[in-house]
Amino acid sequence: MKIALIGYGKMGKMIEQIARERGHEIVSIIDIENQQDFDSPQFQSADVAIEFTAPQAAYGNYLKAFSHGVKVVSGSTGWMKDHGDDVRRMCCEEGQTLFWASNFSIGVAIFSAVNRYLAKIMNQFPQYDVEMEETHHVHKLDHPSGTAITLADEIVERIDRKEAWAEETTDPKMLRVDHIRRGEVAGIHTVRYDSDADIITITHDAHSRKGFALGAVLAAEYTKDHQGLLTISDMFKF
Numbered sequence: 288m289k290i291a292l293i294g295y296g297k298m299g300k301m302i303e304q305i306a307r308e309r310g311h312e313i314v315s316i317i318d319i320e321n322q323q324d325f326d327s328p329q330f331q332s333a334d335v336a337i338e339f340t341a342p343q344a345a346y347g348n349y350l351k352a353f354s355h356g357v358k359v360v361s362g363s364t365g366w367m368k369d370h371g372d373d374v375r376r377m378c379c380e381e382g383q384t385l386f387w388a389s390n391f392s393i394g395v396a397i398f399s400a401v402n403r404y405l406a407k408i409m410n411q412f413p414q415y416d417v418e419m420e421e422t423h424h425v426h427k428l429d430h431p432s433g434t435a436i437t438l439a440d441e442i443v444e445r446i447d448r449k450e451a452w453a454e455e456t457t458d459p460k461m462l463r464v465d466h467i468r469r470g471e472v473a474g475i476h477t478v479r480y481d482s483d484a485d486i487i488t489i490t491h492d493a494h495s496r497k498g499f500a501l502g503a504v505l506a507a508e509y510t511k512d513h514q515g516l517l518t519i520s521d522m523f524k525f
């Protein structure tokens with residue numbers, strides 16, 4: 288299939304390599320200095336554009352791709368709070384297509400299923416308090432990570448004694464989410480349930496960005512034949 292890349296940083300470059308290995312054609316690469324290429328016939332010929340840029344850039348890129356009728360797969364984080372409602376309307380009511388996931392790795396999809404199951408059990412055991420921690424490289428612009436927000440939302444939806452998640456809180460009704468920035472860490476997410484008797488911890492630790500990049504290419508293959516607002520649970524059913 289024909290793929291356009293929007294954002295040619297750490298993720299864009301790894302996605303290019305995996306997409307070519309899987310036999311796809313990269314028809315256009317748009318970075319910060321060639322924004323005019325959104326109007327090029329090459330970009331407009333793409334079956335899907337894969338977008339990994341930055342919190343402040345993602346929404347504008349979706350609008351440009353949508354204006355040319357190009358479907359988008361995006362992993363950019365940190366834009367949802369400001370633009371989530373708009374994007375949902377465009378995809379659910381106005382015929383645009385966005386596959387968005389806070390984390391594209393298959394491992395995190397599995398981890399998320401375990402997280403949901405564990406939270407459901409823990410709703411019956413108030414002696415356990417729950418908290419989360421994410422660690423990423425020092426270049427990361429947003430916190431907490433998109434993945435941590437998704438995991439925290441899953442817990443809050445299932446544990447009645449937690450009303451919402453928050454950073455730097457000591458309120459027992461809030462799920463505390465901490466972030467650490469260190470070196471070149473690809474991404475570590477930990478959920479910890481602590482009681483007087485013991486502690487139960489689950490962790491996903493990405494060895495590199497390869498898993499995220501492969502997942503994004505698999506999502507592009509899926510998106511070619513689907514429409515609307517799509518995410519990981521549409522692609523992997525378990």
Ligand SMILES: NC(=O)C1=CN([C@@H]2O[C@H](COP(=O)(O)OP(=O)(O)OC[C@H]3O[C@@H](n4cnc5c(N)ncnc54)[C@H](OP(=O)(O)O)[C@@H]3O)[C@@H](O)[C@H]2O)C=CC1
Pocket residue numbers: 293294295296297298299317318319339340341342344348361362363364365388389390391392496499
């Ligand atoms: N969902 C997932 O699985 C994953 C999500 N991410 C998220 O993806 C995003 C990108 O990550 P990563 O590749 O590591 O970051 P990088 O900073 O390495 O790359 C981002 C690239 O986008 C470029 N860029 C910035 N603004 C625009 C714009 N308006 N149009 C086109 N290109 C632009 C940057 O250019 P310049 O350097 O010149 O600013 C840079 O080349 C982040 O939000 C990150 O959180 C990351 C990994 C996995």
Ligand SMILES: O=C(O)C1=N[C@H](C(=O)O)C[C@H](O)C1
Pocket residue numbers: 364389390423427431432433434435473474475499
């Ligand atoms: O910025 C990153 O690097 C990552 N961002 C995503 C997030 O915010 O959760 C996914 C992954 O953890 C890497």
